[in-house]
Amino acid sequence: MDIYFIIFAIMALGGALFTITAKDALPSALGLLTVFIALSALYLHLHAPLIAIFQVTIYAGAILVLVVFVIMLLMTPDEKLEAAQKNMAYRIMGAVLGAYLTALTVVGVKGISELISANELPEGFGHPGLLGDLFFKKYLLHFEMASVLLLVALIAGIYLAKKRI
Amino acid sequence: MGAIMDQYVILSCLLFGIGAIGFLTRRNALILFMSVELMLNAINLMLVSFSHQRADMSGQVMVLFIFAVAAAEVAVGLAILISLFKHIKSVDINKFNLLKW
Structure with missing residues (x-):
């Protein structure tokens, strides 16, 4: 595991956790921006420069600006939303289901990644x-x-x- | 090669799980929207890392198609959200109960 991956993986995970735990929608959007930038750096590491550029221009540029625009449009100052669902059963069920889904995907996709044969990268891959x-x-x-x-x-x-x- | 693959796959699964948990537990419709974006990004990362392992660039083409779908989803979803807001004056998903009985 190289230091480049570790830095940007921590950045992505931190941004993602901030996105779903932030109280208001605007800080949450900033967390999402962090995730997008970190993922774009990881795409560069995976020999996908065009995807990295599009990640910044389309996601961080276009989509996130649209989301922030709508946040500004819809957020009324007198509406104070609680961060999570008020119903405790919702929260617990949501967390359990999410953790289950994560575990299931990790197990399933790790199995697939062992099946997929690793090929040598050809000349100019990702050009x-x-x-x-x-x-x-x-x-x-x-x-x-x-x-x-x-x-x-x-x-x-x-x-x-x-x-x- | 395998080790490189595994770390990316695990990162993308974790991001997907965080997005799913956010989608299931938050009540602000805009944050639900951003959780969906998070899940789409996790899938993109997985596709790119599989494409790197297979040395096959079709995975990257698929990521570009997902970009198009995500852009369409954001445009329509936010428009729906705005017209819902016109009626209900709230972004709390518990108040969007027109189709419940």
């Missing part, structure tokens, strides 16, 4: 040019479907914002 090649040859149909999905989301967003529903 954006190769990624674009894959995008416009092998995954062209999926790419077009993603753009249709974005168009649908765009129309839905405009409709929901405009009409009095």
Whole structure:
């Protein structure tokens, strides 16, 4: 385990814990920002420079700004929400279910990771040019479907914002 | 190689679990939203680390598709949240009980 991974893993885990424990939504968004930046550094470590850049521009740039915008729009000062569910059974059940899910995924995915054979990295792995090649040859149909999905989301967003529903 | 893989897989599972716990225990709808983002990011990390292990770049392409889905989800979800807020004047999910009986 190298020091680079440890630093950014601790940063990501700390940010994630802060996200779900912060009392207000705005500090929580800052915790999420920490997670995004740490993950982008980890992507660089995994030879995925384009994903790292997109992580910063799309997630930390676009999505988080939208979330912060809505937080600013919706947070009324007189509404004081408690941090967690008031019902104790909810909290306990949620924590138990989450811990169970984590354990299950760790066990299951570790099994998979042993099955997957490790290949030697080819020359230029993770180069954006190769990624674009894959995008416009092998995954062209999926790419077009993603753009249709974005168009649908765009129309839905405009409709929901405009009409009095 | 295997050791590198395992540490990333465990980190991503932990992030997913933290997101799931946040989703199940918080009551602020915006923080629920951010927990979902956290889970999506955990899956992205896992895909990239599998792609690194297999030396196959298809995993990274899939991550870019997840980016598109996440962007669409945020746009529609926040629009729904705003129009819910217009009616109920709250972001407390316990008050969103239109579909309960």
